[in-house]
Amino acid sequence: MAVKTIELLKGSASIEEIIEVLTTVASDLGDDVVDDLSTLQVIPLKGAMTNEVFQVNWPTKNGDDLRKVLVRLYGDGVEIFFDREEEIRTFECVSEHGQGPRLLGRFTCGRVEEFIHARTLLAADLRDPDISALIASKMREFHNLHMPGAEKVQIWERMRKWLGEAKSLCSPKDATFFGLENLDEEINSLEKKLSEGYQEIGFCHNDLQYGNIMMDEETRSLTIIDYEYASYNPIAYDLANHFCEMVADYHSDTPHVLDYSKYPGLEERQRFIRIYLSSQGKKPNNAKVIQLVNAAEKYTLANHLFWGLWGLISSYVNKIDFDYKEYARQRFQQYWLRKPTLLDTQSIQL
Known part of the structure; x- marks a missing residue:
């Protein structure tokens, strides 16, 4: 050229x-x-x-x-x-x-x-059982990386920082529409509820959409790329992030539109987490699988707030052709829609 x-x-x-x-x-x-x-x-x-x-x-x-x-x-x-x-x-x-x-x-x-000589996954690949199993094993490997810094949860402080940025950037109309004044209380309450009991902390990617996963077609080996948002967090948060990303197709004519009918069902999430826990050679018991399935489902709420704030801020600062504000609206909508079910009912049973 x-x-x-x-x-x-x-x-x-x-x-x-x-x-x-x-x-x-x-x-x-x-x-x-x-x-x-x-x-x-x-x-x-x-x-x-x-x-x-x-x-x-x-x-x-x-x-x-x-x-x-x-x-x-x-x-x-x-x-x-x-x-x-x-x-x-x-x-x-x-x-x-x-x-x-x-x-x-x-x-x-x-x-x-x-340049990684492999193909970037597509949205449909996340629903392929064979590829999904490879992703589950690769996630476990990634979470076990020993990285510099304290092995402590980062998600809540990062969310609070982003909320402050959103409040400083947003117009009064947007601040009201997205209910920013109430989000401090939501974040505090969510942190308290989701932090109860034992949590496994690992080095999480935090943005495990299909475009950040590459596969060598010959060897079937995966490479996870793009670590802008990576940090130590509960592994349940990262699993929830990946499940949430299954509703997106960023290569469609409307890349900002999320189709929640594509969210993985219980059986699919159970299978993914069982493979994730089994990937190091030790078969998990049902109680362990149940615990992590339940935790990941609740952590979808933290994901919705996190990426809702990301979308809202991006609508003010990023010039990439993407409807960030509508994306944010959908994430916040899912938060409020799912919160009563996920926090006020009994845990999912397999």
Whole structure:
């Protein structure tokens, strides 16, 4: 593609800075062709909602093959959601554990990553029993990673911080419509109720939608990518997040629309959690499965608040073509719809 295509990579950094980093990356990989910008191919990748993501190709030194890297341009205002330097440290640490792509280079508004030669999952893949079983086992592996920092729950303080940001950004009309004044009490109450009893804490991805899972078709091995929101949390929260993501199709004509008729039924959730608990070779008893199924279902409420706030804030700060405010409305609607059932009834029995 011609130099004109390089314009796709423009962000807050100059195009010259991005090309300089790509040139260094090419040199580190043993290539020397990035000096000729006409040899670069830039392919936008769809489905990202926090960043803009591109596949960038150039001929290798022998000219017979293409070198592929991934270029990530950070979205506007995303520093509200997480600390970028901390996210980079997480990225590098996960990579050191052999769990994700390598960091190849950084520039002011983004970075260059190793290109994973695997396909990104699609929404329908999450409902394939064989692929779902692979995801369950991979989640358990991810949760057992030993990462820097205190192994303590992060979700509640992060949610409170986001609520403060939402209150400062929102118009009075939106603040009233989304009931922001009542959410402090909701978060406090939910934390108290969901924190009762024993909880297993693990290193959670916290955004395990299908677009953040890649599969090598030959080996059937999975790679979990994109760790912006990763932190220690109850594993039940991460399982709930994955179940909630089954209602979304971010590659449809209406990517913001969530279809809750696609939420996995009890049998499907039970099967997933049984595989998750069995993946390290020890068969769980029914009581353990029941406990985690119930906990994950209740933690869907925390997920709805978390991503509802994310969508509302994003509608003010992110310019990606996505109806963030309508997405937020749907998540808050599900919170209020499901709260009475999940908190005021007996636990689910298998």
